[in-house]
Amino acid sequence: MSALIEVILPVFLVIGFGYGARRFLGTPDALFEYLMKYAQGFAIPVLLFRGIAHLHLGETFNPPMLVAFYTGVTLSFFAGLFGARLLFGRPWPDCAAVAFATAFSNGGLLGLPITERAYGTEALAYNFAIIAFHAPFVYILATTAMEIARSGGGGALATAGSVLRAMARNPFVIGIGSGALLNASGLALPGSFWSAIDMVASGAIPAALFALGGILATLRPEGEMRLVVWIAGVSLILHPAVVWSLSQLFGLETGPMRSAVLMASMAPGVNAYVFASLYGTAKRTAATAVLVGTAASIFTVWGWLAVLG
Numbered sequence: 001m002s003a004l005i006e007v008i009l010p011v012f013l014v015i016g017f018g019y020g021a022r023r024f025l026g027t028p029d030a031l032f033e034y035l036m037k038y039a040q041g042f043a044i045p046v047l048l049f050r051g052i053a054h055l056h057l058g059e060t061f062n063p064p065m066l067v068a069f070y071t072g073v074t075l076s077f078f079a080g081l082f083g084a085r086l087l088f089g090r091p092w093p094d095c096a097a098v099a100f101a102t103a104f105s106n107g108g109l110l111g112l113p114i115t116e117r118a119y120g121t122e123a124l125a126y127n128f129a130i131i132a133f134h135a136p137f138v139y140i141l142a143t144t145a146m147e148i149a150r151s152g153g154g155g156a157l158a159t160a161g162s163v164l165r166a167m168a169r170n171p172f173v174i175g176i177g178s179g180a181l182l183n184a185s186g187l188a189l190p191g192s193f194w195s196a197i198d199m200v201a202s203g204a205i206p207a208a209l210f211a212l213g214g215i216l217a218t219l220r221p222e223g224e225m226r227l228v229v230w231i232a233g234v235s236l237i238l239h240p241a242v243v244w245s246l247s248q249l250f251g252l253e254t255g256p257m258r259s260a261v262l263m264a265s266m267a268p269g270v271n272a273y274v275f276a277s278l279y280g281t282a283k284r285t286a287a288t289a290v291l292v293g294t295a296a297s298i299f300t301v302w303g304w305l306a307v308l309g
Contacts, residue, residue, distance in 0.1 A: 007117045007305065011110065012298055014206055018213025032214030035207055036270075043204035044108055045175030050194075050201050051128040052179030061129055065256035068246035069130055070137060072264050076239040077103035077141050080231060088227050090282070092149035097275060097282035098227065100142040101289045102234040106269035107131055108172070109208045110297070115262050118305060119255075126259035132176045134263075135271075146279055215270060216294060219287040231268065231289040236300040240265035244307065258308050265304045267293035 021027040080102030084095040105111070108131060115123050182189070243264040247257040268290050276286035 011113045014209040015213035018210035019217045022214040022217035032211045036211035039208035041171045043200055045171040047201040047204040048175040049179040050197050052176050053182045055125050062256045064250040065260050068243050069260045072239045072242040073103050075242055076234050079234045083230055094282040096146040096149050100275045101231050101268040101272035101286050104138045104269050104272055105266040107263040107266055109212055110266045111263040113205045126256045130263050135172055216291055219291050227285055228288045228292050232293045232296055235268050235293055236297055240304055265301050267297040
């Protein structure tokens with residue numbers, strides 16, 4: 001019970017504040033949209049920049065941890081893709097959008113604060129190593145699958161090239177890459193620079209969580225609920241179970257295992273809805289999966305924290 005109250009509840013209360021501001025105080029939707037753009041486009045990349053720049057890369061770049069996590073991502077992707085097709089009879093473009101939702105756990109907005117509250121700031125080093133590849137990996141998988149579905153098998157290579165170019169302009173990738181370059185260079189920057197970085201980074205997660213609450217309040221629970229339950233089950237149970245099992249098989253140490261499993265156990269991120277909207281398919285299902293998954297993760301993450309100890 002202490003994990004629920006002390007670790008999980010504060011994070012979801014901030015989301016609740018944003019949700020309440022939108023539903024009961026009439027706060028304009030534009031505020032949450034622009035706040036999320038600020039958080040994801042600048043503040044969180046600054047947080048990632050700071051984290052990567054200060055990492056001991058040789059110690060936190062843990063190949064078995066990354067293999068465990070991204071094997072879980074890949075299996076979750078295909079569970080979403082083929083589950084939507086074979087179990088629910090959805091058209092292939094819908095299946096690609098569902099697969100994005102099952103594979104893209106909300107590690108940045110939820111995984112970072114929950115890991116920090118549960119295991120301390122030093123535990124985030126492994127989370128940063130995971131985040132460095134998460135968005136590019138899932139976007140390449142999902143976009144390639146979507147383009148194959150929409151083109152009947154043609155144009156996948158051109159699409160992969162456009163995805164790679166888009167990733168090069170992604171703020172998360174820029175923040176991570178800049179931090180890695182600074183880390184490798186050994187360049188010492190003045191204290192005033194790091195003070196400014198600290199000011200922005202300290203507000204990144206609260207701003208993103210508040211904005212997430214407001215955005216969730218605008219989503220409407222629609223779509224096929226059986227498919228939504230499937231998405232939530234894959235995201236919240238299958239993905240972390242695969243990562244936990246492989247962590248045991250590989251003999252991962254406690255630190256990287258905890259970070260990998262917790263990151264895998266997070267609900268689908270809002271980007272699942274953004275991806276579905278981009279292609280105009282399965283939007284209601286994706287929105288409902290984000291909403292239901294985020295609510296259900298209060299209890300499933302509590303369970304995974306108990307397993308991890």
